Amino acid sequence: MTINRRTLVQWSALILLVPQAFAQSSVVRSGSLEVGPFIGASYGIDKFRVMGGGNVTYALKNKYVLPYFEVSYFPGLPHSFTDVNGSVFSYSTGLTDVHAGVHIRMPIFKEAPLVPYLVFGVGELHASATVGTVTAPGLSPMPENFPSGTSFAINGGGGLRYYLGGSGRFGFRVEAKVYKATSGPFSSDTIGKVEAGFFFQLH
Numbered sequence: 001m002t003i004n005r006r007t008l009v010q011w012s013a014l015i016l017l018v019p020q021a022f023a024q025s026s027v028v029r030s031g032s033l034e035v036g037p038f039i040g041a042s043y044g045i046d047k048f049r050v051m052g053g054g055n056v057t058y059a060l061k062n063k064y065v066l067p068y069f070e071v072s073y074f075p076g077l078p079h080s081f082t083d084v085n086g087s088v089f090s091y092s093t094g095l096t097d098v099h100a101g102v103h104i105r106m107p108i109f110k111e112a113p114l115v116p117y118l119v120f121g122v123g124e125l126h127a128s129a130t131v132g133t134v135t136a137p138g139l140s141p142m143p144e145n146f147p148s149g150t151s152f153a154i155n156g157g158g159g160l161r162y163y164l165g166g167s168g169r170f171g172f173r174v175e176a177k178v179y180k181a182t183s184g185p186f187s188s189d190t191i192g193k194v195e196a197g198f199f200f201q202l203h
Contacts (some may be wrong), residue, residue: 028064029059032063040196041193049076074096079091089146095126095128097123099122128148131144176192
């Protein structure tokens with residue numbers, strides 16, 4: 001395969017400009033403390049469900065890694081499972097997500113207010129106690145009490161920050177990520193979350 005001189009020059013320029021883009025993004029600062037509420041929707045169980053919450057992030061000295069803490073609530077997530085005898089258990093429960101992790105900002109656009117990022121986190125999913133039904137083979141549904149439960153979960157995904165104004169002190173954020181519980185009532189499911197909200201830098 002032959003590479004012409006013009007193509008070689010273009011690729012060389014791109015390789016040289018990429019690190020400059022990371023080094024000169026004016027809206028990404030070290031030591032910034034961000035807080036922000038968000039609303040969104042959960043998916044992956046049966047259909048989209050409205051959810052909401054908030055988080056706090058802090059940028060380390062390298063300004064690209066932001067440890068964060070987040071709390072969100074998924075109201076009324078339906079769930080069902082079948083035991084070894086063929087009985088079907090069905091219920092709907094509120095799910096509280098408490099976790100911590102890191103945002104890894106990628107300011108790939110020089111001086112641009114749009115900054116994509118990756119997100120990784122670990123924490124707990126707590127299902128509230130509720131009343132549902134159990135349906136044995138050949139019988140009508142019967143009421144059943146389901147206790148509360150907590151399980152460890154991991155999550156990952158990505159998002160976009162859009163910094164408003166020249167100061168970069170506030171902006172808009174959209175994010176999508178997937179949760180996987182290792183035990184508990186939702187261990188057999190993959191739960192997704194799409195959220196959007198504003199963030200504010202306190203310093």
